[in-house]
Amino acid sequence: MTPTSPTKLRVAIVGGGPAGIYAADILTKADVDVSVDILERLPAPFGLVRYGVAPDHPRIKEIVKALQRVLAKPDVRLLGNVEYGVDVKLEDLRAYYDAVVIATGARADRDLGIPGEEHSHGAADFVSWYDAHPDVPQSWPLDAPSVAVVGVGNVALDVARVLAKTADEMLTTDIPAHVYEGLRAKTTTDVHVFARRGPAYAKFSPMELRELNHSPKVEVIVHPEGFDVDDHGMEHIGRHKAQKMVLDTLANWVGRDPVGKPHRIHLHFAEAPTEILGGAGGATTLRTERTRPVGDGTVEGTGQVTNWDVQAVYRAVGYRSTALPGLPFDDRAAVVPNDGGRVLDLDGDPVAGTYVTGWIKRGPVGLIGHTKSDAAETIGNLLADAAAAGPTAVLREPGDVDAYFAERHVDVATFDHWERLDQHEVALGVAEGRERVKVGDRAGMLRAGRVS
Incomplete structure (x- = not known):
């Protein structure tokens, strides 16, 4: 594995739905050397595009193709089946990343x-x-x-x-x-x-x-x-x-x-x-x-x-969004308090290296266009802060993150895993004359994505 440049910006995005993936896309298009890991609690990405759009609306799901292209970028890694607050805490992420972007959306x-x-x-x-x-x-x-x-x-x-x-x-x-x-x-x-x-x-x-x-x-x-x-x-x-x-x-x-x-x-x-x-x-x-x-x-x-x-x-x-471990939460507005995506503590001061985007930032309103502009604002502030602060993560190699999850026996589902699961679901659909049949249980999703 090629060592990561000591000056390469290391960013973790928590949430593999549109908000998180758009944030990753904007980061990789910026004039900065960057490495992005997207942590998603499910074995499959795409959030509410996969699990919030009615199945008889396939046109809306066309957005998956654009999101998939972002996940395939060389500077982006998908780490699925990883649950924030269970498998990893905010303080753990700080050791591996210069910035953490929370994009967990709203499911309640x-x-x-x-x-x-x-x-x-x-x-x-x-x-x-x-x-x-x-x-x-x-x-x-x-x-x-x-x-x-x-x-x-x-x-x-x-x-x-x-x-x-x-x-x-x-x-x-x-x-x-x-x-x-x-x-x-x-x-x-x-x-x-x-x-x-x-x-x-x-x-x-x-x-x-x-x-x-x-x-x-x-x-x-x-x-x-x-x-x-x-x-x-x-x-x-x-x-x-x-x-x-x-x-x-x-x-x-x-x-x-x-x-x-x-x-x-x-x-x-x-x-x-x-x-x-x-x-x-x-x-x-x-x-x-x-x-x-x-x-x-x-x-x-x-x-x-x-x-x-x-x-x-x-x-x-x-x-409605729900509170997350280690982060302040405005229960009335059901968002993480923030200023332009910069997370604010209880005193209203920015929490270093910690950001939000998507519905956890602004509330569950707006369509895909709003999500893109929302991510652009957050990432703009993140890049400005990173330029001023410089590298902060101590363990800077992707392999360090992999070792962390391996030690905790987390069955991480990578982008390669998702591609195999995707192909499996398409094959199930072909057998029934449909475009796709979803695998609806976590164990089955993990099994389908493994190398046979």
């Missing part, structure tokens, strides 16, 4: 803050199940004929669509056998999606909304109650082209005659969840209050309450 579900919430499911948990995340149970309760989904973002639509579509419709995707069997046993016929505000403020993307209506087995019903747009709403859609496209699509669907499809997705606007009723078996009722616009984009309750007879409730009101 936000709460609704209403009574009876313990009877609901988090959308992120359900998404992890149908995306075959290796760290979640392989079964999911799908015995509710009528289901409520709270939220009006793309994740809410993904959850509603997967609940409404038949298992055979999903069999063209990369779902493994346990997800297919779970969906095949599903008894859901009606999915009710609830929004606190009116249709002008729905956060669906136009494409996601239109695709809701593509299934030959699913009928989309937009209920006219609460489908009002006040002056503020009109100003809002006037400033946001995508919002106007969403509103136009919804308006075309209001009052359509039903055509008798076996599954239905109901969109309800101006209904704010106030309580979930249920027992040991889960939810039995979602209680909502009709709202009306105040005139500034917010709403107030009208006192008109409706009890919806549902047997399951899903929360799809956003993701």
Whole structure:
């Protein structure tokens, strides 16, 4: 192994999703000699692109090709199956790297803050199940004929669509056998999606909304109650082209005659969840209050309450980051406190050599474009600090890091491991006439990636 230059900048990025990989890409394109290790807790990279995008949205996953090219760069190493806080601590990383970038994203579900919430499911948990995340149970309760989904973002639509579509419709995707069997046993016929505000403020993307209506087995019903747009709403859609496209699509669907499809997705606007009723078996009722616009984009309750007879409730009101060992955390904002990506301690002072990027930095908002600009800001500050501070790591060889994990018996999954796992999944798909079939358990992922 060629020794690392003593002046080569050594950077660890914790998190192998888009935020972490974009940060690595920017580092390798900078005018600096750099060596980057990406530490990922799963045996496969790509984060929410692999485990947060619905399997029937393959176009979105095209981004994987660009991310894979970054991982293949000679100055970038993928160290998968390594969990920060379990296999390695921040103080350990400081011995091997001049800078550490935290890019762990947000996987937890936000709460609704209403009574009876313990009877609901988090959308992120359900998404992890149908995306075959290796760290979640392989079964999911799908015995509710009528289901409520709270939220009006793309994740809410993904959850509603997967609940409404038949298992055979999903069999063209990369779902493994346990997800297919779970969906095949599903008894859901009606999915009710609830929004606190009116249709002008729905956060669906136009494409996601239109695709809701593509299934030959699913009928989309937009209920006219609460489908009002006040002056503020009109100003809002006037400033946001995508919002106007969403509103136009919804308006075309209001009052359509039903055509008798076996599954239905109901969109309800101006209904704010106030309580979930249920027992040991889960939810039995979602209680909502009709709202009306105040005139500034917010709403107030009208006192008109409706009890919806549902047997399951899903929360799809956003993701939330969680605290990490050795780092400060703002629990209210659910981010690591930072200034332009520089981590700040409890006194508001920068923590030397420690940075954040992505949702753990700014919160779970924004798309891929935001993630790239976010990473550019963080890496710009990192490079400026590194130029001023000079090398700080004591053990500077990649082999030193490898020895650390070997001593702790960590089964590290490298980029070569991922390529073999990738080829294995593609081969599984070819055998079934599909592009890919995911391996859905950690042991199987590690086994598939080993040299035979």
